[in-house]
Amino acid sequence: MRVFVTGAAGFIGSEVVPELIGAGHSVLGLARNDANAKRLAELGAEIHRGDLTDLTSLRTGAEKADAVIHLAFIHDFSKFEENCAIDKAAIEAIGAVLAGTQKPLLTTGGLALMADGRSATEDDQPSPRLPRASEAATDALAERGIRASTVRLPQVHDPVKQGLITYVVQIAREKGVSPYIGEGKNRWPAAHVTDVARLYKLALEKGETGKKYHAVAEEGVTMREVAEVVGAGLKVPVVSISPEEAQGHFGWLAMFAGLDMPATSALTRKRLGWNPTGPGMIADLKAMKY
Structure with a gap:
């Protein structure tokens, strides 16, 4: 598959890109500056210029791809709600292109406040105390003919x-x-970044519509x-x-x-055959x- 990856030059993306290429996929990586473009070229990815606020660039990247992995997020927690809104708009822009195609779309979420007093499972829904705009947007796209699912991240x-x-x-x-x-x-x-990268590849290849996958090793x-x-x-x-x-x-x-x-990843391991080793x-x- 040709995979459009946002956040491709980031901490996790820099591991996901070679993982995908090593499995025989090609990568179209979103680059917001020259440094990111250089990094992606070194990793063997094709460059697509743009950023999360440039919805036209996101739509164009999705149009060129067989699948999308959305990793990018603006990590300024002083503007958390604003950045969540930007993330939601980005997912919806990508989804508008993929609607009706049954193409895979993997988005990224978190694990805070998923369950009280026990380990969170993949079937748990986010707490109203910390809504997940990205998950809600992804779930909505799963009903529009897209193989949309979410990878929930621990401390990577x-x-x-x-x-x-x-x-x-x-x-x-x-x-x-x-x-x-x-x-x-x-x-x-927690999970090591290389294990997380491998999970994204497995979820891309084997994931099911509407599922949540936990990248949890510990x-x-x-x-x-x-x-x-x-x-x-x-x-x-x-x-x-x-x-x-x-x-x-x-x-x-x-x-x-x-x-x-x-949080537990028991269902993720069973569904995808993921076995973290890092x-x-x-x-x-x-x-x-x-």
């Missing part, structure tokens, strides 16, 4: 980047302390474990702080820092150059 990591944990490290470095909230027993799911890494490894790496104190102190330390990240959000979150944090 390697020894350089670790999802939201990257910001945890930055804040600890700036403030000279690595805290966890309360007893630090709240858990975040069901839940405790935030106390994370804080202890980060503290050791930065050589700063590791301390417990109260929920009331979290906002002052974490800023915008406080809305996530205390969440317990374990290093764990703690191993990558220990290998990081602080």
Whole structure:
């Protein structure tokens, strides 16, 4: 297949592109600047210039492809709602081109606030406390003759980047302390970036309309474990702080820092034959150059 990939030059996209090419697909990668275009050319992808706010470029890219993987998102959490609206508009623009074709469309979601008191499954729906505009848009497209489905991401990591944990490290470095909230027993799911890339390929090739797939290798890494490894790496104190102190330390990240959000990928593994084998979150944090 010829696959149009948004976010192709990003952290995950840079692994997805060679994964697809290695499986015999060709990639048309969205590039918003010269640096991204250069990176994609090095990976063996064809370049398509544009960005998430250029809906014409998104439609044109989708028109040229047999399938679409939508990875791009504007990671400015100070404008989270605005960026979610941009994401929704991008999905709808791509969907307008694919409607009635039965072509695959893979979009990207998250795992926060999917279930309370247990591990979230692929059949769980997002909590009204944190609506997912992208999932809702994707589900609507699944009813318009598109093989649309969603990959829900945990903390995706390697020894350089670790999802939201990257910001945890930055804040600890700036403030000279690595805290966890309360007893630090709240858990975040995780997966190595190469395992996640392989899941996108499998979901593209074997995914079913309307399904949700969890890119979860580790069901839940405790935030106390994370804080202890980060503290050791930065050589700063590791301390417990109260929920009331979290906002002052974490800023915008406080809305996530205390969440317990374990998730399972049992259905994903069964449906797609996905078997993650990459290093764990703690191993990558220990290998990081602080």
